[in-house]
Amino acid sequence: MSLSSMSMLMPSVGIWEYFDFARVLMLKTAYAIDSTIDSMRNFQSHNPDLVATTTSPHFLAIAISLISFLLISPLPEARTIEVLFGYGILNFVYLGSFLMTQAPTSTIITYWLLPNITYLTSCLLLTLTRRVFISPLRKFPVPTASAAVSNYWMAREIGNGTFSRTVREVHRKTGATVVRTGPNEVSVNDAEAVVKIYSGKYQRGSFYEGGKLRGHAAIRETRSNYHHTIWRRIWDKAFTPGELKHYAAQTENATSKLVNSLKKKSGEEVDCTKVMDEFALDLAAQLTYGEDAGIQDGTGIKTYLESIKKYLSWLGYYATLRNLSEMLSYARDPAVLTTYCSNSESLLINRQRHHPDSHDITSHLLLEDEESRRKFQVPLQLAANTNLSILMGTAIGSTLSQTFQTLSQNKNIQEKLYKELESHIKSGGDLSTESIKNLPYLSATINESLRLHNPFSTGVHAAIGEKGLDMGSYHLPAHTQVYVPTLTIMTDEKYFERADEFIPERWTEKEEMVKDKRAYIPFGYGVHACAGKQLAINELKVVVARVVGGFVVEGCEDGEEVEWRDYGMVRVGEWKGRFRSRK
Numbered sequence: 001m002s003l004s005s006m007s008m009l010m011p012s013v014g015i016w017e018y019f020d021f022a023r024v025l026m027l028k029t030a031y032a033i034d035s036t037i038d039s040m041r042n043f044q045s046h047n048p049d050l051v052a053t054t055t056s057p058h059f060l061a062i063a064i065s066l067i068s069f070l071l072i073s074p075l076p077e078a079r080t081i082e083v084l085f086g087y088g089i090l091n092f093v094y095l096g097s098f099l100m101t102q103a104p105t106s107t108i109i110t111y112w113l114l115p116n117i118t119y120l121t122s123c124l125l126l127t128l129t130r131r132v133f134i135s136p137l138r139k140f141p142v143p144t145a146s147a148a149v150s151n152y153w154m155a156r157e158i159g160n161g162t163f164s165r166t167v168r169e170v171h172r173k174t175g176a177t178v179v180r181t182g183p184n185e186v187s188v189n190d191a192e193a194v195v196k197i198y199s200g201k202y203q204r205g206s207f208y209e210g211g212k213l214r215g216h217a218a219i220r221e222t223r224s225n226y227h228h229t230i231w232r233r234i235w236d237k238a239f240t241p242g243e244l245k246h247y248a249a250q251t252e253n254a255t256s257k258l259v260n261s262l263k264k265k266s267g268e269e270v271d272c273t274k275v276m277d278e279f280a281l282d283l284a285a286q287l288t289y290g291e292d293a294g295i296q297d298g299t300g301i302k303t304y305l306e307s308i309k310k311y312l313s314w315l316g317y318y319a320t321l322r323n324l325s326e327m328l329s330y331a332r333d334p335a336v337l338t339t340y341c342s343n344s345e346s347l348l349i350n351r352q353r354h355h356p357d358s359h360d361i362t363s364h365l366l367l368e369d370e371e372s373r374r375k376f377q378v379p380l381q382l383a384a385n386t387n388l389s390i391l392m393g394t395a396i397g398s399t400l401s402q403t404f405q406t407l408s409q410n411k412n413i414q415e416k417l418y419k420e421l422e423s424h425i426k427s428g429g430d431l432s433t434e435s436i437k438n439l440p441y442l443s444a445t446i447n448e449s450l451r452l453h454n455p456f457s458t459g460v461h462a463a464i465g466e467k468g469l470d471m472g473s474y475h476l477p478a479h480t481q482v483y484v485p486t487l488t489i490m491t492d493e494k495y496f497e498r499a500d501e502f503i504p505e506r507w508t509e510k511e512e513m514v515k516d517k518r519a520y521i522p523f524g525y526g527v528h529a530c531a532g533k534q535l536a537i538n539e540l541k542v543v544v545a546r547v548v549g550g551f552v553v554e555g556c557e558d559g560e561e562v563e564w565r566d567y568g569m570v571r572v573g574e575w576k577g578r579f580r581s582r583k
């Protein structure tokens with residue numbers, strides 16, 4: 001029975017009457033398919049000499065895949081969900097037409113299922129061919145062949161926390177300035193490129209889309225320059241000199257508590273990373289919501305820190321596999337995300353209920369931007385931004401932990417720092433934020449810490465604009481996803497002498513050891529550079545000054561590396577140390 005005669009059997013009453021449009025469309029498609037198949041058979045029977053495959057549905061499927069490939073592949077960041085939607089609708093109409101005409105299963109398999117498999121296979125092969133043999137990025141070295149083919153390699157590296165070190169290894173081994181780490185993604189280890197990539201209102205990389213919390217982006221994740229400009233004005237109001245003074249007092253109080261608790265454990269072995277992580281989280285909550293999170297005294301959410309670590313590892317996979325994350329964003333939020341969000345949200349709710357007039361970072365994020373008269377519209381948008389404040393605050397913990405570990409291995413640096421603090425106090429100074437801000441060796445130690453122990457060692461992701469980026473010796477095509485690898489560039493001998501060594505003097509009397517300051521980007525560069533930079537520096541200085549001023553830090557054996565993982569943000573493993581009271 002031909003398809004046209006089968007279509008007569010189609011019911012003309014019932015549910016289809018309510019979907020008249022769909023019914024007519026499907027019928028027309030069914031007739032079109034029917035006559036196409038008939039003419040294909042007809043053509044084949046009258047042209048036996050012609051290769052049969054050229055008229056087969058598979059040939060058509062390949063031709064259609066080539067056309068769709070040519071149409072879709074030049075689109076920058078073609079949205080998977082839109083492509084799948086288009087493919088799904090067309091297939092639905094096509095399959096629906098067969099079903100309506102009650103075609104036998106064998107016809108459906110021959111003319112629908114198998115051509116679909118051919119179509120998908122040829123799309124896949126075309127994509128692989130383009131990525132491996134045609135992409136202009138093919139000339140750059142890759143860590144492994146699979147990195148050129150799919151983002152899975154990168155997702156696995158970020159999810160496992162090894163990405164920034166692997167990227168550095170490849171740059172060092174190959175000596176290449178540009179390394180391809182994904183089908184359309186490169187790492188650029190070039191101080192000159194920093195200014196060019198991150199200048200003006202550059203386009204943020206697609207990586208940040210995965211960082212949206214419950215569908216809402218915080219300032220760091222938004223890829224809209226329009227929103228970012230407004231939100232950045234709101235955020236910047238939270239870090240004026242007056243506000244920094246206010247946070248300084250809170251930081252000093254929190255540090256005094258930390259010092260007192262370390263005094264009680266003087267000489268005892270402690271898990272230094274845990275101590276610093278818990279301190280940083282409590283301080284972040286204090287500054288963000290006006291009240292600490294009760295982590296150090298055990299009254300708060302016990303799994304809070306663990307939930308941050310789990311979230312970051314999950315985010316590594318999720319944000320890198322953009323196609324998957326785009327689709328999953330329509331599904332229910334996974335537990336790892338809801339737990340992470342709800343911890344911070346419960347603190348926000350508590351603040352709003354019990355002390356809504358608290359003077360903290362949130363009090364600024366609640367205000368509207370004076371220029372545009374806009375503010376964070378919905379509670380979840382506000383929550384995403386306050387959550388970011390907590391997350392960034394915890395970055396202090398990993399830097400502190402690694403700094404104390406380094407000081408414990410470098411007694412000479414520790415003593416030189418102590419001497420500076422001692423003579424500062426002898427000459428009438430104290431260890432307040434204001435008083436220590438210009439101590440040269442302390443500043444140099446923090447600079448060196450931020451270079452070697454930066455919590456954001458992967459790099460800031462951007463997308464190259466319409467015109468591409470011409471750097472003379474290399475060219476990056478339009479829409480390439482790009483980042484300057486923070487760890488790699490800040491530990492490159494090209495830019496820093498004895499780059500892997502902790503030498504604070506390079507920031508004081510041995511200036512020649514910093515060969516190119518443009519490579520020093522601990523807080524990022526350009527419009528998205530860290531909004532809390534001064535707060536972070538103040539916090540690090542106060543804690544390091546007070547701990548080194550009050551204790552001898554002992555711990556790891558010389559050269560022993562403490563494990564750290566980088567999930568887009570560094571998490572440091574456990575290390576046992578002692579804070580031996582000086583008095």
Ligand code: HEM
Nearest residue numbers: 219220389392393395456460522523524528530531532536
């Ligand atoms: C050692 C501590 C810190 C370091 C090294 C650091 C570094 C950075 C870097 C590299 C970025 C750019 C990230 C990106 O675009 O992917 C950034 C963004 C940001 N940081 Fe920090 N940060 C630190 C602490 C803080 C603290 C304590 C705050 C306070 C809340 C803060 C607030 C922010 C904000 C709001 C942004 C987003 C800025 C924007 O997108 O316009 N950071 N930070």
